[in-house]
Amino acid sequence: MFPFIWQLVFLLVIGIGLLVPRAINAQDSGTLPRTTDLFSMRVVGTGADRYINLEPDSATGYAVLDTQCAALYWHHMYLFENYAQTAVSVWKLEPLLPDTAVIQARLNSSFTADTAFTKLYNTALTKEPVADLRIDSALKIAAHFYYLHSDKGEPILHVCVGINKVMSLSTFPSHPYHAAFCYQVIWQLDDSDDLLKKVRSPYSKEFKKDRPTEERIKEVEQLIYAGMADLPELRQALIASYERNKAHLNFRLLY
Numbered sequence: 515m516f517p518f519i520w521q522l523v524f525l526l527v528i529g530i531g532l533l534v535p536r537a538i539n540a541q542d543s544g545t546l547p548r549t550t551d552l553f554s555m556r557v558v559g560t561g562a563d564r565y566i567n568l569e570p571d572s573a574t575g576y577a578v579l580d581t582q583c584a585a586l587y588w589h590h591m592y593l594f595e596n597y598a599q600t601a602v603s604v605w606k607l608e609p610l611l612p613d614t615a616v617i618q619a620r621l622n623s624s625f626t627a628d629t630a631f632t633k634l635y636n637t638a639l640t641k642e643p644v645a646d647l648r649i650d651s652a653l654k655i656a657a658h659f660y661y662l663h664s665d666k667g668e669p670i671l672h673v674c675v676g677i678n679k680v681m682s683l684s685t686f687p688s689h690p691y692h693a694a695f696c697y698q699v700i701w702q703l704d705d706s707d708d709l710l711k712k713v714r715s716p717y718s719k720e721f722k723k724d725r726p727t728e729e730r731i732k733e734v735e736q737l738i739y740a741g742m743a744d745l746p747e748l749r750q751a752l753i754a755s756y757e758r759n760k761a762h763l764n765f766r767l768l769y
Contacts, residue, residue, distance in 0.1 A: 546639060547574060549632045550625035552583070553594070555618060557611060564611060568604050568621070570594060579639060582762045586638075588698035589759075593638060593690060595675055598631040600624040634690060641764040644688035647695070649769035650743075652752050655680060656696040657742035660710060662735040669721050669731055671714055671738065673700060691764055699755045709748060713741035 546552075554571040557564055570591055572584040583590055595601050600621060607617045625632070637644070661678040662671045680693050700706060717734050720726070726734070742748060749769075756767040 546636055547576060547579070548622075548625070549628075549635060550622045552579070552635070552639075553621075553625070555614070555621060557614065564608075566604055566608055566611075566617065568594075568601070582639065585759050585762050586694075586698065588701040589694040590635075590638065592675060592694040592697040593635060594631075596681065596693075597634055597690060598625075599628045600631070638691060638694075638764060641762070644691055644765050645686065646766045646768050647688070647692045649749065649752065649767060652692065652696055652767060653743040653749060654739070655683060655693055656700060656748055656752065657739045658683060659697060659700050660713075660738055660742050662731060662738050664728055664731050667725060669726055669734075671710070673706065673710075688765060695756070695759075695763065695765075695767075696752070698759075699751050702755065703751055705747070709742070709745055712745065713738055 552571055552574060553568055554573075555566060555568050558567045559565060570583050570587060572580045572587065574580055574583075603624065604621070607620055610617050610620070636642075658680045659673050659675075659678050660671065661674060662669060663677075664670070675697065680696075681689075683689065683693075703709065717737070752767065753769055756763070756769075760767070
């Protein structure tokens with residue numbers, strides 16, 4: 515009697531396991547869809563104003579990946595825009611419009627050739643573990659997306675995926691994923707401008723009164739970083755985002 519009961523329990527457990535979607539792990543990287551199939555391409559605008567939009571796809575039909583990509587859209591977009599050669603050259607394909615079939619073929623070839631990005635992106639998708647991220651380091655990274663610099667003598671402070679000093683903060687293999695996480699947090703802030711106003715207000719008044727020198731801009735740049743990293747609202751946003759999305763991330767936030 516008892517062996518039969520245990521056998522029945524075992525079969526039930528196996529059956530339930532078949533019904534539950536299995537999380538992707540590092541060993542699954544060889545079974546992932548092609549990188550090109552993880553991005554969607556569409557033409558935006560008309561006439562001379564049209565352009566090609568290429569972004570992470572959350573409707574591939576692969577349930578686990580689609581859930582992750584929907585939750586980490588800006589995270590994956592950061593990795594793509596900063597580390598994929600395809601992102602750098604996609605605009606060169608616009609003269610081929612409206613032949614989207616040829617454009618898609620070129621994109622496929624570009625993604626296939628970019629093995630470095632495929633490796634980096636698959637590490638995120640399969641949640642292959644990288645180094646933990648301490649909250650103080652996360653705050654430093656997030657703060658560096660708020661970049662003060664000079665444009666023809668005029669001080670400019672903005673949030674930008676490309677024009678910043680985030681990538682220069684570290685050369686560790688984990689840094690792209692840490693930065694992508696912080697970038698997503700900033701994009702999803704409800705009060706990003708309000709937070710920035712708290713830090714830039716005294717310098718805005720100073721700069722309106724007198725045009726700053728390059729040396730002063732560099733001094734204030736560091737003060738902006740420090741001020742942003744010291745905001746409790748930014749700290750809480752990082753923690754809250756991590757708790758919402760930690761099932762999809764390949765590192766732990768330590769706080």
